[in-house]
Amino acid sequence: MTSPRILVIEDDTRSAQSLERLLKSQGYTVTLCHRGDEGFERASGEDFDVVITDFRLPGVGGLDVIRQLHAKKPRLPMVLVTAFGTTETAIEATKHGAFEYILKPFDVAELLEVVKRAAASARLMNERVELGEEKSAGEAIVGNSRAMQAVYKEIGQVAATPATVLIRGETGTGKELVARALYQHSDRGSKPFIAVNCAAIPETLLESELFGHERGAFTGADQRRIGRFEQAHGGTLFLDEIGDLSAFTQAKLLRMLQDKLIQRVGGKENIPVDARIIAATHCDLERAIAAKQFREDLYYRLSAVVIKLPPLRDRAEDIPALASYFLHRFRDELKLTDSSLPPDAVAWLQQQRWPGNVRELANVLRQGLLASRGFPISRETLAGIAAKSSDTSALTRDAGVSLEALMDELLAQARSGADLDVHAKVFAAMERELFTRAIKLAHGNQAQAARWLKMSRQTVREKLQHFGLKAASEEGELLISP
Ligand SMILES: Nc1ncnc2c1ncn2[C@@H]1O[C@H](COP(=O)(O)OP(=O)(O)OP(=O)(O)O)[C@@H](O)[C@H]1O
Ligand SMILES: [Mg+2]
Structure with missing residues (x-):
């Protein structure tokens, strides 16, 4: 890059x-x-x-x-x-x-x-996302399975309409890629695309981040702030992790979707906003509605058009194409041009469950490439890496498993004879939890989190990378290398 x-x-x-x-x-x-x-x-x-x-x-x-x-x-x-x-x-x-x-x-x-x-x-807006193609340059949504073809068709049908779109799917299935593809194929492609990761911003700050605030709206609001909705006027606003919105912000969002009006926090003026909304979540919204954590009326507003991304395990036929796509990308990036993936390694990849979906597959291949240093990547190498990558972090992250439950589970496994390092796994999960919270509280600011944790920024950055966490400001792995 x-x-x-x-x-x-x-x-x-x-x-x-x-x-x-x-x-x-x-x-x-x-x-x-x-x-x-x-x-x-x-x-x-x-x-x-x-x-x-x-x-x-x-x-x-x-x-x-x-x-x-x-x-x-x-x-x-x-x-x-x-x-x-x-x-x-x-x-x-x-x-x-x-x-x-x-x-x-x-x-x-x-x-x-x-x-x-x-x-x-800039990269979100300008790097084209190709559909269903294996391109050596640029990014693509790869896969020609029936499920993915249905996704491309839906993108094609709704991209150029002003419709609100809700993108659903497990973590790592490509929701953000689809959001970008929708934007690029819309008639707003020349206008801004503003992405907000609702889960990475603490609740107290999110409302003002989205809607802005007037001077004196709350302690610390010493200046007016223009929110992301106003900034996205004429363009597209991508609300990622929408399952994490507070009840109050949900109400304000509903109003925006109905009346196309917003109010800044602490303001009375109704400000017209014409922003196309694309939302994404990995949450089970139906369950959240049943638990009264998500408004049903907002859910209906948002789900006029739903694009559902299949988990990777349901489209194993796409794995060879995905593997070859990532191999090409990482080979160039890591300058390991002789690397290859033998057929038995590809077959092995197709048999895995991939709880972290395409993101996890990509990470395992990247590490496999590094570990093999230009030699063919063996299935043993891949298996070793996957065993390490998908253990505790995938468990706690995706299933919302608490630390207590994790301890119980691991101890039970050890008791029934499993060969695992319970201590190391629990501490890794705990550390991950701590970093998740700190970076959330710091509004994605790594320097801030580093000060609180009394660590160097470098360490914080490395830990975040190690745990596959992203700061709010980094828009997923889309961050470019500096
Ligand atoms: N079909 C695909 N083809 C190529 N790359 C993909 C595909 N799906 C996902 N990826 C890659 O996998 C990674 C994760 O994708 P993305 O960030 O879009 O997932 P997500 O669904 O938003 O996950 P999360 O819920 O964790 O935010 C990205 O690097 C993305 O480029
Ligand atoms: Mg995402």
């Missing part, structure tokens, strides 16, 4: 250079411009993934750069950096196309986090 290209528009040479150094150290490719008009020209003519612009600039001001560029390139995420005195305008900027704004003097970790999110968002 190529490194994301960032255009920095900043007139102060020293700030520009330090930003450049910082971004380059994270693996980004950086271009500097010192004037607003010059920045606008460059961004219009070349392909950048993210633009970072200062507010006060010679030539054309930062706000106008944003307004004009947004009109020209609505899928280009832009970050406005500004001094505190200009916050009101900066906030307005998010309405006129800025992805985010940052106040000076800024916290380096915060800036990097925002740039990372912006780059991930």
Whole structure:
């Protein structure tokens, strides 16, 4: 994967250079411009993934750069950096196309986090998702089983309509990929696609994240905030993990779907919002309704069109194509061009249950490739990796098994003679739980979580990767390499 290209528009040479150094150290490719008009020209003519612009600039001001560029390139995420005195305008900027704004003097970790999110968002919008094809470049939804063909047909039928779509399926079955495909094949493909992972944001912050808030709406709300619904006006809003919404946010979402109106938190004004909603969940919504955790009326509103993704175990015939697709992708990425997958290894892959579905299959293949270092990947190698990857983390993550239940289960297995390291498995599950909670509470901010856990950011990042957890800001594994 190529490194994301960032255009920095900043007139102060020293700030520009330090930003450049910082971004380059994270693996980004950086271009500097010192004037607003010059920045606008460059961004219009070349392909950048993210633009970072200062507010006060010679030539054309930062706000106008944003307004004009947004009109020209609505899928280009832009970050406005500004001094505190200009916050009101900066906030307005998010309405006129800025992805985010940052106040000076800024916290380096915060800036990097925002740039990372912006780059991930650029990728969500711009990398095409092909349907049913094995492409060596770019991403594809792979698989030609009947179940997947039905999915492609549904995507084709509803993509270009304004209909709200609910995507269902177990973890790792490709819900996010389908959301992107729907967006790209819609008539809103040139407008923004804004993704919010509802499960990764604490309940107290989610409402304001989605709907925005007025100044003074609650303690800490010292400035107005434009929410994601308003930002997605004219475009598409992807609400991921919708099963995790609180009752109150569910009510507000229902109102938006019915009347196309929202209110910011602490505000009285009804703001019209025209956003196409795509929602996804792995939750059993019917059960949540029975338990009074999910509103039935909202469920009906959302499920006018439902696309259900089959679990991988129900379409084992797609595994050879998927394996070859991932092998090609990872081979290029890891520069292990001689690797291959013998037929008996493919057959073995087809016999597994894959509780983590396509994501798990991809992870096992990736590790298999690394472990085999250019030699054919044997089924023994794959079996060893899968045994490690799918144990406790898959159990606790997918089935919602509590730590207590896990301990009981493992001890019972050990008692009946199973050869397993109960202690290691329980501690791994516990650690995973701790990191899940910390990163959720930190609103996806790894630096913040690291401070609370008294660990280095590097360790937190490694742990999150190890446990297959994603920060809110990383939009799944779609994060690009820096
Ligand atoms: N049919 C497919 N073809 C190719 N890649 C796929 C397919 N399905 C899933 N993937 C890949 O598997 C990974 C997981 O997919 P995705 O994030 O869309 O899953 P999800 O259903 O949203 O899971 P979760 O509920 O855990 O969020 C991604 O890297 C995605 O690219
Ligand atoms: Mg997902």
